[in-house]
Amino acid sequence: MTIGHTIWAIAEGYIPSQSTGTDRTLISHETACILNAGDVDADITITLYFKDREPAGPYRLAVPARRTRHVRFNDLSDPESVPRDTDYSSVISASVPVVVQHTRLDSRQPALALLSTIAFAVTG
Amino acid sequence: MTIGHTIWAIAEGYIPSQSTGTDRTLISHETACILNAGDVDADITITLYFKDREPAGPYRLAVPARRTRHVRFNDLSDPESVPRDTDYSSVISASVPVVVQHTRLDSRQPALALLSTIAFAVTG
Amino acid sequence: MTIGHTIWAIAEGYIPSQSTGTDRTLISHETACILNAGDVDADITITLYFKDREPAGPYRLAVPARRTRHVRFNDLSDPESVPRDTDYSSVISASVPVVVQHTRLDSRQPALALLSTIAFAVTG
Amino acid sequence: MTIGHTIWAIAEGYIPSQSTGTDRTLISHETACILNAGDVDADITITLYFKDREPAGPYRLAVPARRTRHVRFNDLSDPESVPRDTDYSSVISASVPVVVQHTRLDSRQPALALLSTIAFAVTG
Numbered sequence: 037m038t039i040g041h042t043i044w045a046i047a048e049g050y051i052p053s054q055s056t057g058t059d060r061t062l063i064s065h066e067t068a069c070i071l072n073a074g075d076v077d078a079d080i081t082i083t084l085y086f087k088d089r090e091p092a093g094p095y096r097l098a099v100p101a102r103r104t105r106h107v108r109f110n111d112l113s114d115p116e117s118v119p120r121d122t123d124y125s126s127v128i129s130a131s132v133p134v135v136v137q138h139t140r141l142d143s144r145q146p147a148l149a150l151l152s153t154i155a156f157a158v159t160g
Numbered sequence: 161m162t163i164g165h166t167i168w169a170i171a172e173g174y175i176p177s178q179s180t181g182t183d184r185t186l187i188s189h190e191t192a193c194i195l196n197a198g199d200v201d202a203d204i205t206i207t208l209y210f211k212d213r214e215p216a217g218p219y220r221l222a223v224p225a226r227r228t229r230h231v232r233f234n235d236l237s238d239p240e241s242v243p244r245d246t247d248y249s250s251v252i253s254a255s256v257p258v259v260v261q262h263t264r265l266d267s268r269q270p271a272l273a274l275l276s277t278i279a280f281a282v283t284g
Numbered sequence: 285m286t287i288g289h290t291i292w293a294i295a296e297g298y299i300p301s302q303s304t305g306t307d308r309t310l311i312s313h314e315t316a317c318i319l320n321a322g323d324v325d326a327d328i329t330i331t332l333y334f335k336d337r338e339p340a341g342p343y344r345l346a347v348p349a350r351r352t353r354h355v356r357f358n359d360l361s362d363p364e365s366v367p368r369d370t371d372y373s374s375v376i377s378a379s380v381p382v383v384v385q386h387t388r389l390d391s392r393q394p395a396l397a398l399l400s401t402i403a404f405a406v407t408g
Numbered sequence: 409m410t411i412g413h414t415i416w417a418i419a420e421g422y423i424p425s426q427s428t429g430t431d432r433t434l435i436s437h438e439t440a441c442i443l444n445a446g447d448v449d450a451d452i453t454i455t456l457y458f459k460d461r462e463p464a465g466p467y468r469l470a471v472p473a474r475r476t477r478h479v480r481f482n483d484l485s486d487p488e489s490v491p492r493d494t495d496y497s498s499v500i501s502a503s504v505p506v507v508v509q510h511t512r513l514d515s516r517q518p519a520l521a522l523l524s525t526i527a528f529a530v531t532g
Contacts, residue, residue, distance in 0.1 A: 071171040127443075161375065228333040259404045288528065321417065352496060
């Protein structure tokens with residue numbers, strides 16, 4: 037089943053440099069959850085936008101057919117890592133339709149805070 | 161009143177295995193809230209997508225006419241239960257138009273964390 | 285400026301009966317924020333859907349031209365109050381286009397939890 | 409790449425007057441994240457709507473080409489500051505297409521609470 041769009045935008049982006057968690061699951065992070073429900077592998081490129089410099093990227097990754105991938109922006113490193121404590125936005129392009137949702141886990145304080153929203157689907 | 165779409169996607173999915181709550185309402189859980197505002201019962205099928213295996217499902221359930229149902233992914237068991245601490249996505253198909261919203265309650269730490277977002281409505 | 289749609293749906297609904305807050309702003313509550321950016325007053329009707337009974341309502345209220353109103357479901361009382369600790373969904377109809385966003389503040393535990401999402405806009 | 413719409417609405421708005429955080433990043437705040445992925449600078453105007461008075465604004469700012477700007481409503485001051493502990497809504501107009509996402513960080517209590525949602529995109 038082919039579901040989704042080929043361009044998505046996430047205007048909000050911010051990775052706190054601090055965490056109180058002690059393992060990977062509880063470290064402050066931002067995630068783009070990408071679902072490829074179709075039968076063709078998806079080539080993904082991510083571009084990051086900042087307040088005061090030219091965009092970074094493209095970051096390249098793949099989401100195979102009938103698979104989902106929860107991409108942590110914290111883990112992006114090629115061509116450069118994502119700066120912490122810095123406002124950014126992202127645009128995600130896919131070679132076939134996918135669905136993108138954005139989530140942040142903030143553990144700067146002992147109590148977790150979570151946010152999530154569907155990304156903006158660019159139609160046409 | 162017929163409201164909604166017949167296919168919805170939730171790219172984010174993750175059920176923490178840990179909770180600090182002591183009753184059902186405070187156990188970490190993910191929910192798909194499905195509203196059938198129309199006058200015809202809705203047959204629902206849910207398919208789950210993972211990172212490294214073929215999809216699971218279909219899970220089957222019904223939402224009667226003029227009723228809402230808040231489905232906990234934690235409770236799905238046929239054909240198989242939903243693994244904890246594992247990234248997944250879901251696609252929800254309905255025999256008549258419905259509206260789907262996604263919510264997670266995370267009680268891994270004593271302070272609750274909540275997230276919610278409208279699911280992605282597949283048009284046409 | 286006329287912005288929005290005339291029918292909106294919020295599939296998620298749940299008012300916890302418990303709060304730890306001591307004033308109105310910190311009591312657990314669900315809110316539908318309704319913006320009427322146009323120049324004509326909006327007559328609003330809200331219908332609530334449940335798991336195991338017929339819908340409740342309509343609840344009637346107004347949002348004047350160029351005004352916003354943050355409606356607490358906790359405060360709805362005519363024709364009946366909204367049950368606590370109970371899953372529900374809502375459909376909001378307006379006589380002119382408006383924009384609806386849904387928010388829950390959960391203060392069952394000392395640390396607040398918040399969720400928010402745009403409601404589902406019914407097109408056409 | 410031109411992505412987005414030229415009018416966006418955020419029905420939810422509320423800046424708590426209290427915070428427990430000690431630095432700027434942890435003060436309770438509301439943010440509109442505005443992404444201009446295109447090659448033309450965007451002139452932005454923000455109008456605020458209230459419950460019981462005429463709208464405030466327009467507030468004017470710019471988002472250069474290929475840049476993002478996370479605008480804190482707390483910082484708006486011209487033509488007037490945004491009242492705290494007061495319900496409001498906002499409409500954001502842009503001279504070229506942009507993408508807008510809304511986030512609130514609530515630090516009234518020691519544990520952070522976060523919410524975020526895509527703004528409502530006005531089509532056509």
